[in-house]
Amino acid sequence: MLLNLSYHARSLERQVSRWRQAAQGFSTLGYPTAEASLNNLSYSNSDDESDATGSDCNLSDNGTVEHHLAGSFKDIRLITGDTDPFQRHYGKTSNMMMIKTAVKIKKEILGDQLQLPSTESQWGENMLRRREFWDIRPWQFELEEHKSFTFPENDLLCELVTDYFTYCQPYIPLLHRPTFERSVAEGLHLRNSNFGIVLLCVCAIASRFSRDPRNSVDGKGPEHSLGWPWYKQTLPLKTSFLEPPTLYDLQACCLSAVYLMGTSASDSMWTILGLGIRIAQDMGLHRKKKRRPEGLTTWRTVESELCTRAFWMLLNFDVMVSISFGRPRATTNEDFDLELPMECDDEYWDSPNPEQPTGVPSRICFFVHFCKLMEILGLAQRAIYPINKSRSTKYLGAGWEQNAVIEIDSALNQWSSSLPEYLRWDPSRPDGLFFRQSSALITFYYWTQMQVHGRFLRELPGKNGYTLPMPSSPNMIICANAARCCVRVIELQRRHQFKLPAFFLAPVFSTAIILLLCSWTKRKTESASNINKEMQEVNCCLDVMSINEKL
Structure with missing residues (x-):
């Protein structure tokens, strides 16, 4: 980790030097020195390990949100500098890949339009690389070993x-x-x-x-x-x-x-x-x-x-x-x-x-059932996201992915049925510890469903590298239903001003992405009112993430 940080620090020093030279050059020529024009990102393709050359993408203040996103996610592995040997890899199950799929679908449906509706503009702007959350901050380089602690x-x-x-x-x-x-x-x-x-x-x-x-x-x-x-x-x-x-x-x-x-x-x-x-x-x-x-x-x-x-x-x-x-x-x-x-x-x-x-509800029961749920998700990761698919096909036979999904759905149903009454989701229950624990469990239950069935939305083979998912496809329907149910729980959490650890934002983010996919795939068949309703749900997720930005 320290070696990684040292390389990153050297890379930042080189970038600062180049930026100063560029700023001086622009100043000499009379051009404005916009800081956004210096924010270069380089990526390499995570779908094909053989293609690691990457491509540079300039994120300036001009152009459309779709252009920024399409360029940003053309490739997926982040590189922190021109000569930095360390790269951040994001595989097919990652949120990055889901965003990449969403950007492709958006372009397929709406093309390269210049202007977005206000709600979608807000979403697009929030998806852009915001330096205060992405960049390593100056105080995070203070990694010297302390011989005595200051409490x-x-x-x-x-x-x-x-x-x-x-x-x-x-x-x-x-x-x-x-x-x-x-x-x-x-x-x-x-x-x-x-x-x-x-x-x-x-x-x-x-x-x-x-x-x-x-x-x-x-x-x-x-x-x-x-x-x-x-x-x-x-x-x-x-x-x-x-x-x-x-x-x-x-x-x-x-x-x-x-x-x-x-x-x-x-x-x-x-x-x-x-x-x-x-x-x-x-x-x-x-x-x-x-x-x-x-x-x-x-x-x-x-x-x-x-x-x-x-x-x-x-x-x-x-x-x-x-x-x-x-x-x-x-x-x-x-x-x-x-x-x-x-x-x-x-x-x-x-x-x-x-x-x-006997008869006293246990607070630790939440954690035990959360462990069981993560076990199911771990099995799903191995069953339907294998790196070496040839081995899975060889030993499990044709149709192994569909069979695995059926088994995982069955395990999720059994898990839901095994919850004690005080941890089952009931939106009318008075606010309290078990109400908050049950809301956390149900959001992760829906998140697991989205991770399992979203696997078939991330990989969309076709003549252009992908095909548009149909709104009526079983996987899209399951993901959409899970996202809509999840956003209702998220809305209650926001209304009650829940204070939760940061990892509870994972279902919020996935829910927003799935709802965007649903909205964009329905553009040609649904009315504007239905689409606006889904975008309001997306904004609910954005509000929750915005509230937690300060935590």
Whole structure:
């Protein structure tokens, strides 16, 4: 990661030098020096690995949104500089490929029209490369190793810990609150550097839900630097692998991935998740516990249960990020047989045989069912997005993709039926923790449907490299229904002003793309009122993403 950043820094220095020379040249000739004209992007084709030459695309203020998008996504792997040897690869399952498909369909339907309706212009402008979210920020280059940590002041530290357990723990139950808060009160972070890193990561994540200026760079930096003063001290996460890994190393990888998910360096979390999974396998956490102490129905200790939660969290994020980026996973379902986390809330762990009281709904039940859902999505990734299709055809026979989709749909139906009543989606339920957890589960359920059936919308072979998907095709209908159902849940989340971790934006983005595809493919058959309704739903997704830009 550090080597990657060093190459990127050198590339930026060369670009700055070229920009200054260009600016001087333009000034001498009397031309305006628009900064947008210097924003060059280079890509290489992810569909065909043999075509890696790429093409340059200038994004200036002139021209149409479609021209910008079509040029930007002509090829798909981002290159950060002219001579930078490192490239970001985005495969066929990635959101980039779905956007690329959408741009092609838009051009097929509307051609190279010069003007867009206002709602679509807003969408197009938001899809353009916005520097504050794409570019590595200056403060993110501060990666020196810290010999001693600087923690938030006591009042801010207490606030951030409370915010973490309020807004993040219900969805990513990585920590045991009584144990964690007791360790902080005893000052363990001042004596144990590994625990100190975990605490700093917690503070970094919780900073997104705080408006205290002390969480920003220099106490007054831009809002997008929230949490960076705490997170930068955790890098590099693991400097030595000579000592056996610990639970804290595992938790630091999970928390680091959660924080990076909301930054311009989100690609790095894919690497960190792979590191975390390797650490977990080194600890033997991927294997089921074979021995059970006599007389105990539950033999898990606090530490062993936290290890189980951390491993499942790494697995879940690995599936989500690999699907979103179109990259291979660090491990698969065949490589582990670890039990699911125990459905017992933190306050009942004091006894030697912890158990959730009968009739008391468990907050951790959300995470257990989320793990099961991500298992289904992981199976879908392997079944219908194989890199080497010749092997799949050889061993599974003709029609294996359709059969796999049928099996996955059946598994999704069984998963939905297995949810307890308090986690089933009911829009009329009063606002509360289980209402918010159920809304998160149902959005990811629809997101999984869109990922499974959207596979047949990303690949559109034809004489021009693609064919237009029919609005009446089964896969388009399923994706459209899932997107419309999802946007209704998203609208309720917006109305109730939910504060959720950054990874909950994944269904929002996919929903917007699917709705755009539906709108553009219906241009020749549907009325303008129906199309405008879908664009209003797209704008709802945009509003949610806009609200979360500040987090």
